Amino acid sequence: MLRLPDFNYIRPRSLKEAVRALADLGPEAMAVAGGTDVYPKMKRGQFTPRHLVSLRFLSELRGIRPGTRDGMWIGAGETLTAVSRDAGVNKLFPALAHAAGSVSTPQLRNAGTIGGNVFVDTRCNYYDQTFFWRQAAGFCIKKDGDICLVAPKSKLCLAVFSSDTAPVLCSLGAVANFFGPDGLRRVPFDECYREDGIHFLTKRRDEVLKGILIPRAAFGRRNVYLKLRRRGSFDFPILGVAASLALDRDGICHSARIVLTGVGSAPKLVSEAAPLLEGRKVSGQEIDAAGEAAAKVSHPVDNADLDYWYRKRMTNVYTRKALSLLAGLESEPEKLPEPPA
Ligand SMILES: Cc1cc2nc3c(=O)[nH]c(=O)nc-3n(C[C@H](O)[C@H](O)[C@H](O)COP(=O)(O)OP(=O)(O)OC[C@H]3O[C@@H](n4cnc5c(N)ncnc54)[C@H](O)[C@@H]3O)c2cc1C
Ligand code: SF4
Numbered sequence: 001m002l003r004l005p006d007f008n009y010i011r012p013r014s015l016k017e018a019v020r021a022l023a024d025l026g027p028e029a030m031a032v033a034g035g036t037d038v039y040p041k042m043k044r045g046q047f048t049p050r051h052l053v054s055l056r057f058l059s060e061l062r063g064i065r066p067g068t069r070d071g072m073w074i075g076a077g078e079t080l081t082a083v084s085r086d087a088g089v090n091k092l093f094p095a096l097a098h099a100a101g102s103v104s105t106p107q108l109r110n111a112g113t114i115g116g117n118v119f120v121d122t123r124c125n126y127y128d129q130t131f132f133w134r135q136a137a138g139f140c141i142k143k144d145g146d147i148c149l150v151a152p153k154s155k156l157c158l159a160v161f162s163s164d165t166a167p168v169l170c171s172l173g174a175v176a177n178f179f180g181p182d183g184l185r186r187v188p189f190d191e192c193y194r195e196d197g198i199h200f201l202t203k204r205r206d207e208v209l210k211g212i213l214i215p216r217a218a219f220g221r222r223n224v225y226l227k228l229r230r231r232g233s234f235d236f237p238i239l240g241v242a243a244s245l246a247l248d249r250d251g252i253c254h255s256a257r258i259v260l261t262g263v264g265s266a267p268k269l270v271s272e273a274a275p276l277l278e279g280r281k282v283s284g285q286e287i288d289a290a291g292e293a294a295a296k297v298s299h300p301v302d303n304a305d306l307d308y309w310y311r312k313r314m315t316n317v318y319t320r321k322a323l324s325l326l327a328g329l330e331s332e333p334e335k336l337p338e339p340p341a
Pocket of ligand 1: 031037207236
């Protein structure tokens with residue numbers, strides 16, 4: 001059995017106190033919310049913080065408010081279960097409700113928060129192993145080593161960004177509200193990530209996500225999230241496609257955003273898709289072209305479940321399916337090719 005190492009557990013009484021603790025304690029401190037990513041990684045020696053600053057009991061991080069003046073507010077400390085079941089989220093943003101409800105298992109969704117989900121660590125078959133496995137196989141640059149075991153010539157870690165909710169938030173133009181030592185900072189989710197498997201977040205380590213704002217401009221958009229994984233539960237996405245379209249009454253598309261997860265070290269916006277869809281009625285030809293554009297920018301590598309060529313090919317299939325659903329050309333989201341055994 002793997003055991004948790006010793007650590008100091010700090011339970012701040014306010015967000016301000018939490019941020020001060022993170023700033024004062026420096027790089028040896030880490031925030032923890034539901035702990036469903038942090039604790040298993042501490043057991044495996046992937047995370048080695050001396051101090052954990054708990055966000056779990058902070059009331060400032062709670063609440064889902066559908067109709068604020070600026071849009072829908074979702075507190076970072078809300079659990080994935082709460083987000084997936086919220087009536088307002090289901091009505092306006094079924095993609096987000098589905099993404100939150102597709103994370104792992106019911107037990108983990110009851111503990112895991114949406115704030116922890118958008119910052120979940122990147123993944124790799126050579127890194128998501130016990131300390132003993134990694135010691136035997138050789139450590140890599142993401143933790144304790146000096147070489148990438150997937151691509152030895154790469155100076156950059158290629159671990160895979162695997163959050164289910166982050167691509168949906170990017171596709172809806174949502175904004176992250178951070179609280180840090182310098183006060184509140186608002187950053188579009190698009191700008192919260194970078195293509196680097198180790199330093200994949202742009203936020204400062206002492207900044208805490210207070211909540212997420214989905215702007216009013218996103219309220220009328222049709223949205224969908226489709227997830228590829230081997231098993232129907234438990235598994236991380238090895239490909240996720242989040243799509244949102246603003247369509248007028250005649251079915252003409254005014255704005256399109258497709259964002260991929262599981263195929264790089266950050267959520268991937270398919271920027272080439274917008275000009276193929278906008279100003280047109282979304283039908284077969286446009287959908288096929290957007291599917292190809294998505295597959296072109298999808299660059300999975302050989303460090304997650306199923307072959308990378310298969311995941312690249314599925315990017316096209318899942319993107320076409322997502323757009324067909326949004327355009328009302330299909331109505332059964334579950335009928336997708338089964339992954340090979
Ligand atoms: C078996 C298993 C299966 C899983 N399957 C999936 C899956 O299918 N899809 C998926 O997306 N995830 C999956 N996960 C990962 C994880 O359970 C979820 O991502 C969960 O939402 C993490 O939330 P948490 O509150 O537990 O985060 P924590 O573990 O507490 O924290 C995760 C990270 O976020 C940071 N953090 C947390 N809250 C904040 C905040 N408010 N501000 C700033 N930083 C913060 C922490 O410092 C840490 O770096 C799985 C995990 C396991 C163990
Ligand atoms: S991609 Fe390379 S450096 Fe990154 S975790 Fe995997 S083996 Fe390690």
